[in-house]
Amino acid sequence: MEAFLYTALGVLVATSYMCLYRIGSGPTAPDRTVAIDILGTSLVGFCALLCLLTGRDFYMNVAMAWALLSFIGTIALAKHLEGMGFDE
Amino acid sequence: MNEYIGVAMVIVGLAFDVFGCVGLVRLPDIYTRLQAATKCVTLGTCMILIGIAILTGLNATGVKALVCMAFVLITSPTAAHAIARGAYKFGVKLEEPTVVDRYAETQTDEGRS
Numbered sequence: 324m325e326a327f328l329y330t331a332l333g334v335l336v337a338t339s340y341m342c343l344y345r346i347g348s349g350p351t352a353p354d355r356t357v358a359i360d361i362l363g364t365s366l367v368g369f370c371a372l373l374c375l376l377t378g379r380d381f382y383m384n385v386a387m388a389w390a391l392l393s394f395i396g397t398i399a400l401a402k403h404l405e406g407m408g409f410d411e
Numbered sequence: 412m413n414e415y416i417g418v419a420m421v422i423v424g425l426a427f428d429v430f431g432c433v434g435l436v437r438l439p440d441i442y443t444r445l446q447a448a449t450k451c452v453t454l455g456t457c458m459i460l461i462g463i464a465i466l467t468g469l470n471a472t473g474v475k476a477l478v479c480m481a482f483v484l485i486t487s488p489t490a491a492h493a494i495a496r497g498a499y500k501f502g503v504k505l506e507e508p509t510v511v512d513r514y515a516e517t518q519t520d521e522g523r524s
Contacts, residue, residue: 331425337429338431341432341436342435345435351441351503352501353441353497356494357435357441357444357449357491358435360487360491361431361435361452364487365455367479367483368455372463374463383472383476383479390482394486394487397493397494398489401493401494402493404497404500405497406500407501
């Protein structure tokens with residue numbers, strides 16, 4: 324069970340590095356915003372698996388708070404994009 | 412028995428996460444990246460959380476995992492919708508093989524939208 328959980332955490336770290344590649348090399352600002360959103364959503368799963376691995380309860384609270392805060396940050400970035408535009 | 416079901420759901424969720432992030436890296440356009448990554452990663456994270464709720468059983472951690480799944484299921488499509496609208500208003504053009512743009516048609520027809 325423990326080896327399975329470590330493997331699952333490794334897979335999620337690999338997906339996080341894919342998101343970091345897109346944040347670094349995205350041609351436009353909306354690409355980076357999408358990658359930040361996806362990174363936040365997959366790290367919720369990471370925190371939940373960490374809760375199961377360590378047996379500590381507060382990682383699930385971290386995951387809940389992370390989900391809501393990631394949503395608020397993404398909405399703020401999207402509203403900022405909507406008002407900005409290439410030609411301004 | 413419950414353990415096998417939970418582990419299977421976590422594995423399927425991880426597969427969806429990986430495929431969504433591969434789509435985020437490989438696809439050519441912001442809108443295709445958005446539709447690949449958001450749907451796959453939302454479903455993958457929800458399946459991981461359901462698997463954890465099955466593995467831990469019906470205690471505080473499992474119920475918190477289910478509540479967290481409800482949060483992700485509500486907030487992630489909303490954020491994707493806002494990003495798509497923001498990207499269109501930002502001025503990102505659609506990629507070359509795209510054949511139809513319904514949103515631009517609703518923008519030109521006044522009173523239709």
